Amino acid sequence: MFEVLKAGLETSVQDFPGRLGFWEQGFPPSGPIDAWSFRLANLLAGNDVGAAGLECQFLGPTIRFERDCVIAVTGADMGAEVDGSPLPLWESIAIRGGQVLSIGAARVGARAYIAFSGGIDVPLVMGSRSTFHMAGVGGADGYALKRGQHIPIGGGSGTPGWRVRQQCRPPLVVTRRWEIEVVAGPNDDWIDSAGQERFLTSDWKLSGKSSRTGFRLEGPRWTFAKKATRKLPEHGQEPSNILDHGYPLGAINLAGQTPIILVNDAPSTGGFINPYTVATAAFWKLAQSRPGDIYRFYAVSLHDAQALRRRIDGLCTRKSLEQVSGVRDHAPATPT
Amino acid sequence: MIFEQAEFRIGGDRSLLMMLGDEMSFDLNFKVHSLARSIRESRTRGIIELIPEMASLLVSYDPDLISYEDLTSELAAMHQAMSHSEIDELPSRMFYVPVLYFDPWTRACVDDYRAKIKDKPWDGDLLVVMNGLEDISALRRIHASTEYWVAALGFWPGLCSLLPLDPRSRLTAPKYDPPRTWTPKGTIGLGGAITCIYPDQTPGGYQIFARTPMPIWDRSQRLEAFKESLALFRPSDRVRFIPISSEEYEDIERKVEDGSYKHPQVTYQRFSSRLYRDWLAGIDATTRV
Numbered sequence: 001m002f003e004v005l006k007a008g009l010e011t012s013v014q015d016f017p018g019r020l021g022f023w024e025q026g027f028p029p030s031g032p033i034d035a036w037s038f039r040l041a042n043l044l045a046g047n048d049v050g051a052a053g054l055e056c057q058f059l060g061p062t063i064r065f066e067r068d069c070v071i072a073v074t075g076a077d078m079g080a081e082v083d084g085s086p087l088p089l090w091e092s093i094a095i096r097g098g099q100v101l102s103i104g105a106a107r108v109g110a111r112a113y114i115a116f117s118g119g120i121d122v123p124l125v126m127g128s129r130s131t132f133h134m135a136g137v138g139g140a141d142g143y144a145l146k147r148g149q150h151i152p153i154g155g156g157s158g159t160p161g162w163r164v165r166q167q168c169r170p171p172l173v174v175t176r177r178w179e180i181e182v183v184a185g186p187n188d189d190w191i192d193s194a195g196q197e198r199f200l201t202s203d204w205k206l207s208g209k210s211s212r213t214g215f216r217l218e219g220p221r222w223t224f225a226k227k228a229t230r231k232l233p234e235h236g237q238e239p240s241n242i243l244d245h246g247y248p249l250g251a252i253n254l255a256g257q258t259p260i261i262l263v264n265d266a267p268s269t270g271g272f273i274n275p276y277t278v279a280t281a282a283f284w285k286l287a288q289s290r291p292g293d294i295y296r297f298y299a300v301s302l303h304d305a306q307a308l309r310r311r312i313d314g315l316c317t318r319k320s321l322e323q324v325s326g327v328r329d330h331a332p333a334t335p336t
Numbered sequence: 337m338i339f340e341q342a343e344f345r346i347g348g349d350r351s352l353l354m355m356l357g358d359e360m361s362f363d364l365n366f367k368v369h370s371l372a373r374s375i376r377e378s379r380t381r382g383i384i385e386l387i388p389e390m391a392s393l394l395v396s397y398d399p400d401l402i403s404y405e406d407l408t409s410e411l412a413a414m415h416q417a418m419s420h421s422e423i424d425e426l427p428s429r430m431f432y433v434p435v436l437y438f439d440p441w442t443r444a445c446v447d448d449y450r451a452k453i454k455d456k457p458w459d460g461d462l463l464v465v466m467n468g469l470e471d472i473s474a475l476r477r478i479h480a481s482t483e484y485w486v487a488a489l490g491f492w493p494g495l496c497s498l499l500p501l502d503p504r505s506r507l508t509a510p511k512y513d514p515p516r517t518w519t520p521k522g523t524i525g526l527g528g529a530i531t532c533i534y535p536d537q538t539p540g541g542y543q544i545f546a547r548t549p550m551p552i553w554d555r556s557q558r559l560e561a562f563k564e565s566l567a568l569f570r571p572s573d574r575v576r577f578i579p580i581s582s583e584e585y586e587d588i589e590r591k592v593e594d595g596s597y598k599h600p601q602v603t604y605q606r607f608s609s610r611l612y613r614d615w616l617a618g619i620d621a622t623t624r625v
Contacts, residue, residue, distance in 0.1 A: 238511065
């Protein structure tokens, strides 16, 4: 168990690959937006890549452990500390019952992940422990962590003293500019060629009005192909209206002139077009970006997008781990 | 138009959109649901999610188990096979949904949007103007005069998209741009030509003008209608809206609160698409009821 002393900003239990098979009924996959950092944290903690862990967003939680375990913190640098001493990221660390882990404000990146040996042991809902807070399902009683909760963790056997090789970690940027890979479609043919060119050559700013449902973007106007205006009335009156259809995960959904990238808690269907779709392999970049960051979109083929994703999957294995020389331990120093 | 051959579009690196047509019609939607059933029964390896919608299906897949090319081949083949053997009749439950038209809560929600986001005409007035109706009484009469077909679920757990079965009751509406960030639970909305019922206090873009006290989604499965499932509706159900007064609204709310509410439903009917088509042929779709 651990006790939540401070909840942080929307800290939630997630697992990987999340809740699958229920999207038709309105339950999205949920799960960690940066599945790269998340899976590596689990491997460090001695778990399978999919075990339930915590996703911290912008401002992390403070938790007190009620038993010994091995943990790992990956992803954004959020000033992680154990009992007031800095905790190294991308390493497995032995924790004693009674110790307090505090995750602060993100300095580089936006989302950090905490894995616990044995995984977080909340009940499965529709096959997953991921939180879908909008329907109050999964995770810690359906919602983000709340102060005072006691969260159970499983009895795994992680080993401290492991680290993710530098070159196997997602390369977080400090420039606040990101190149985001997209695959054209499903509805790129609703945008005219000037509009397509404009989309791929402009700066798009991530708006503060963003969340796990959607990342809202600010940028230039979209211009439409004939298809968008010469259509049956049931599609709707505005150029970006279309007959309700399924939304791919990662779709850049165009609500009027407002592009919103549909991420892990996004709706499954709706009546707006999706001209481009963010590649799975670029999701970790979305996860680690902050409001005000600039995106440049870069079109890749389906084939290349799938290859990029396979490459990251290949890095989320034990081969990416190496031993740290001299095991680190955060037990209080014994007075001499 | 209903396509002879299905059209496919790439949806990122893990999903595709299979389009069976580009109109909103009952026939096309019936095909979509029939195809979804066939795909499920085929248990094709690598398919993860299947989201049937108005005129299309979104299929998500595992690219390590099946390629885009192989998947589209298989789906095209299933579509061809299905076109040669029509399913004509389905069991179809009917739900009577009590509705307070032009209720105060959706009004307040629209006012909130106007104050904080963007000015717009009140949704009821907009619908009257856009559909060439006399007044809001006509809107209520026309909206409530038809059965609706549950064409799709999704967007939100419990949410249903409803198609009017009587073309004389067809209404269309633009969507909010930008969308609302909230909508009262139980709101009845109209967007494009679809009516929806909001299962919870969710964002939304449909024009809103009525509210039901009847829950269509219950996470705790407290009421009798939710014993089998958290969501009330399934595709191929039908809905009839029953206009009620404020007093009846409050009475139903009380029964929902104390757990005694029983959803009015009829479960012994079958829907015949052949008989429906025959009926359609005999009515003048250019008139209003």
